[in-house]
Amino acid sequence: MTRTDRNDVPRPDAQLHFGVFFQGVNHWTIWTEPGSGSQIAPESYRAVAQTAERGLFDAFFLGEGLRLREINGKVHDLDVAGRPDAITQLSALAAVTTRIGLVSTSNVTYNEPADLARRFGGLDLLSRGRAGWNVVTTDNAWTGENFRRGGYLDHADRYRRAEQVLGAARAIWDSWADDAAARSTDAAAWAREGSIAPVTYRGDLVDIEVTGSLPRSRQGHPVIFQAGDSSEGRDFAARNADVIFSAHGYEFDDALAFAEDIRRRLAVAGRPADALRILPGSSIIVGDTESEAEEKARWVREQQITPGTALAQATLLWNVDLSGYDPDGPLPDVEPQEQDNSGAFGAARRPDSRATVAQWRDAAAAHGWSLRQTVIELGQRARSHVGTPAGLAEKFARFVREGAIDGFNLSPYLVPDGLDDVVDSLIPALQERGLYRTEYTGTTLREHLQLPPARAGLGVPPAAQFDREASPVAQK
Numbered sequence: 001m002t003r004t005d006r007n008d009v010p011r012p013d014a015q016l017h018f019g020v021f022f023q024g025v026n027h028w029t030i031w032t033e034p035g036s037g038s039q040i041a042p043e044s045y046r047a048v049a050q051t052a053e054r055g056l057f058d059a060f061f062l063g064e065g066l067r068l069r070e071i072n073g074k075v076h077d078l079d080v081a082g083r084p085d086a087i088t089q090l091s092a093l094a095a096v097t098t099r100i101g102l103v104s105t106s107n108v109t110y111n112e113p114a115d116l117a118r119r120f121g122g123l124d125l126l127s128r129g130r131a132g133w134n135v136v137t138t139d140n141a142w143t144g145e146n147f148r149r150g151g152y153l154d155h156a157d158r159y160r161r162a163e164q165v166l167g168a169a170r171a172i173w174d175s176w177a178d179d180a181a182a183r184s185t186d187a188a189a190w191a192r193e194g195s196i197a198p199v200t201y202r203g204d205l206v207d208i209e210v211t212g213s214l215p216r217s218r219q220g221h222p223v224i225f226q227a228g229d230s231s232e233g234r235d236f237a238a239r240n241a242d243v244i245f246s247a248h249g250y251e252f253d254d255a256l257a258f259a260e261d262i263r264r265r266l267a268v269a270g271r272p273a274d275a276l277r278i279l280p281g282s283s284i285i286v287g288d289t290e291s292e293a294e295e296k297a298r299w300v301r302e303q304q305i306t307p308g309t310a311l312a313q314a315t316l317l318w319n320v321d322l323s324g325y326d327p328d329g330p331l332p333d334v335e336p337q338e339q340d341n342s343g344a345f346g347a348a349r350r351p352d353s354r355a356t357v358a359q360w361r362d363a364a365a366a367h368g369w370s371l372r373q374t375v376i377e378l379g380q381r382a383r384s385h386v387g388t389p390a391g392l393a394e395k396f397a398r399f400v401r402e403g404a405i406d407g408f409n410l411s412p413y414l415v416p417d418g419l420d421d422v423v424d425s426l427i428p429a430l431q432e433r434g435l436y437r438t439e440y441t442g443t444t445l446r447e448h449l450q451l452p453p454a455r456a457g458l459g460v461p462p463a464a465q466f467d468r469e470a471s472p473v474a475q476k
Helices: 042-054 086-094 113-126 155-173 231-240 252-268 290-304 307-318 353-367 371-378 389-401 420-432
Strands: 017-022 059-062 101-107 131-136 198-202 207-211 223-226 243-246 277-286 384-387 407-410 465-468
Touching (some): 017 277, 042 420, 059 086, 059 131, 101 223, 113 155, 113 207, 131 155, 155 198, 223 231, 231 252, 252 277, 277 290, 277 389, 277 420
Parallel strands (some): 017 059, 017 407, 101 131, 223 243
């Protein structure tokens, strides 16, 4: 039952936060639509970021993949490829935006903390305090083949290394005093003596000695995002992150259960219950009427599942080459083979393909569906909220004010125009109900997310040594 009495709502004044996810490899973005723009042209990135900024979004987010997805050794040719390095792209966007946050995924398994600290610190300075880092890990040898070390990390060590990499990066960001650089040409030296400290960080997976080369930004250092949904991932976020992405933002009870679990983990980590913003991934489809919105959602789904995509999803499920089958014909009559968990398609494969295939066959027989129609109805799908501006605003009011979410990280189904309905129709409805800001009130990403300034030493694990001794000479 929805609580309607303002006094019964835990967060009566809470407002919704929006980020936009400009996806990398995926089949959710409808690149085959004639009205779709280029997925790799700079103007597309710029248009989406500027539309989001016009809509007062908190952040523009880019994913980053270290290897193209493959199926049985073949590159999945339905994916978009050819996109530039995320931090490079975000640095370009910093010049054509003024307020929106700029967030990049970077992998801590195959990158080093001193390099990551410098790259993200540089983006934070260029954007005047708008940078964010989505910390991700990898344990599969398939991705590791890109690197000399290969798939060298055990699954259990992924988050231990992540914590040490992040702790080392934070130590580097915090190694400059806020007043290190001279504020006047009358100063005796460019940097005050002892204001830039060398960092020694000792851990079993990270062991470095470095002197940071960049000052702290307006927000202290980049906002830390995390998206792991395992128990280990949630614990890591509770100890270290400022924002957690999730897949729990569609059904209210599921979203609330996730949020309450995160708050319990925050308490164990000794952090306040409101220290972490929860932004589930979603798409939003808006119509002037409920029937129009449902019709548009149906069209989106049919465009996302092309004949080739239907065969690709079925191939993943069967683990058999189905390229010779007609996607508009019946389901394959072969039996599925045992799955592996290589992550070759960018995610773990289905754990019980035989049961799923049996379910698909029963549903297809009952409804007379072709293979493609079955994938449209039952296959992997993006989570979408569908409705009118007023209806969605009321729905989201319950989610955010009863503490189930803090907002959404939206994936538009079209580039670059997929955010227009949200910005032009939904956001005014949210603003009318006091659910959304009417202007930016800060300049940094931390301020947009209503997070406190970064504190020196946050997130350094006890198992590692962080030595911040004053430099004996001025750093010049």
